[in-house]
Amino acid sequence: MKSLLTLLALLALLAMAVVANPTIGEAAPGFTLKDLAGKQHKLADYRGKLTVVAFLSAKCPISNAYNERIRALAADYAQRDVTFLALNASADETVNEIKTHADKQGFAFPILKDKDNRVADAYGAVRTPEMFVVDGAGVLRYHGRIDNSHLMIHVKTHDLRNALDELLAGKAVSVAETKALGCIIKRAQQAHHFSAPTGRGMTAQGVSLWGYGEAIRQALKGRNNDAGITPLQGLRTMTRVSQGYASLHPGLYSVAPLGQRDSREISDDLIVSLDGAIYPEVAVVPQRKPAAKRPAGRPAAKAPTKPLPKIGLIKPANFPALRDSWKGQVVVLNLWATWCAPCVAEMPEFVKLHNEYKDKGVKIVAISADDVTDANTLVARFVRDKGLPFEIGVMDTDDPQLMIDQINKEWPGTLPSTFVYDRTGKLIYSRFKIIDRAELVNAVEGALK
Structure with missing residues (x-):
């Protein structure tokens, strides 16, 4: 009998064991981090109440688009005994920068610095903003987005608010996992x-x-x-x-x-x-270069302005047909946005790849996550001014998750992300962060064989 009780106790402990990258219904990883004032916070200290673990950024445009909504959510649910803990795991954001941003935004909840990404790694957090809801027993009950769009004008579903309301009412979360576009959490690295x-x-x-x-x-x-x-x-x-x-x-x-x-x-x-x-x-x-002097009396010459290219709009429901149209070619698909700095930084690599492989049966397609209203203005100007020679489109949807699921259900919505399809239309390579050129070239070369 004693052995049976011991076995049952061990099984109970195993059932509650904390795992990395927990799924819904598993124990959320515990952590101890300091806030911006140096005060220590343990997730275990908040047992008995709902806790929102929110991975945010002071620099990410998508995260910043949610500042007002996050502030309102934290204030609304504080009255219902829900704790908000904001975690900043971005290696390029200092404590002073985060504090300045938090003060400017009027954030009243604790902001914790995950300087070595250990908590982000334990939760499997890859983008900002990314939300996790932990119940009073320390179990993960919701993971995903705040709502369906970073643009308020397009918001239709309040996913985080719905999850909290259902949990507070003693119900299971009806939609426990969602996806959204966001900025990559920049990891610290030791060598280059x-x-x-x-x-x-x-x-x-x-x-x-x-x-x-x-x-x-x-x-x-x-x-x-x-x-x-x-x-x-x-x-x-x-x-x-x-x-x-x-x-x-x-x-x-x-x-x-x-x-x-x-x-x-x-x-x-x-x-x-x-x-x-x-x-x-x-x-x-x-490095600022001195402007060339113009001879007196000579009017400044105006460079001819190229016309703006027409940018195609791509609805999620039409993506499968678009993908089918690529058959017979090797296609490199890049997901990007003009506001995404790493996306912009890697864009020359796709220009280079296009020039190297355009006569070898390789097609480059870049689909932007910019707002559809910016397609033929902001995006078109970017394409023209940077001389991008390949096909450009813009997502035409109020709900990015619809496009994410059409492209690849494993894609967490991070920008930039890149995919390679072989001549049969089969996805053979994917990368959910800034490209690794050697990997990408190997994938393209492999698809051409």
Whole structure:
């Protein structure tokens, strides 16, 4: 009898064991983190009440689009004994930046810094915003989005609010998992590997530094007598990209150690790294060139303006037919947005891939998550000004989850994301973050065989 009781006790413990990447109905991973004032918070301290674990960002445009709604949700449900814990796991956001943002937004709930991504990894959180609801027994009951659209004008379903209302009423959550578009949570990394120059730039873990070749060679030269021609292990770099578009303007950047420039001068710049992480030893920063003097009396010449391209709209229900139309070709599909800095930073790689493989039966298609009303204005100008030579479309839906499910049910909605289809239309490769060029080229080459 005693052995049976011991066995039952062990089985009960196993049933409640915390697992990484928990699914609905499993125990949520516990954690202990400090808030911005240094106070320690344990998830276990909130047992007995509903707790919303919200992965947010101070810089992500999608996360920031929800600031007002998150503030209202936290205030509304605080009166019903629901706790909101905001976690910031982005490696490129400092405590001071997060605090400044929180103060500006009037956030009254605790904001915890997950500086080494351990909690994000344990929960399987990959984007911002991303929400988890833990019940009073420590069990995960909801995972996903706040509502169906970051644009208030398109909001139709209040998924997080519905989940909380059902749980407070003692009911099971009717829609316990949802998906949404969001920014990648930038993970901290320990080392970086540089290889020899290729073309106009160099590669770092397979991601091209297109347009940064000379700048990076200068950075490497200070650390290696071979001027970076041989692989150099352990050098950590980042690119500080003004307005997220600097990677498309080769030759305008020089290398300067961080700390030698006035931080106020570049405080409005977006930080973009090669693989979604930040490497704070060397910065590639704007180098202002003096404007060429125009002879007196001569009017400034106006460059001819190219017409805006027509951007196609793609409804989720029409995506299968679009995919079928690709059969007979190898297709690289990129999901991006003009407001997504890593998307913009990697776009030159797709231009390069297009130029290398356009005569070999490879088609590049880029579908933007920008609002449909911006298709023939903001998106069209971006395509024209950056000279993107491949097919561009814009999602035509109020609910991105519909498009996510049509493209790939395993896609968590992170931007950028890239997929490769072979000539039969079969999906053979997917990556839910900034591209790894070597991986992508291998996938394309494999599909061509």
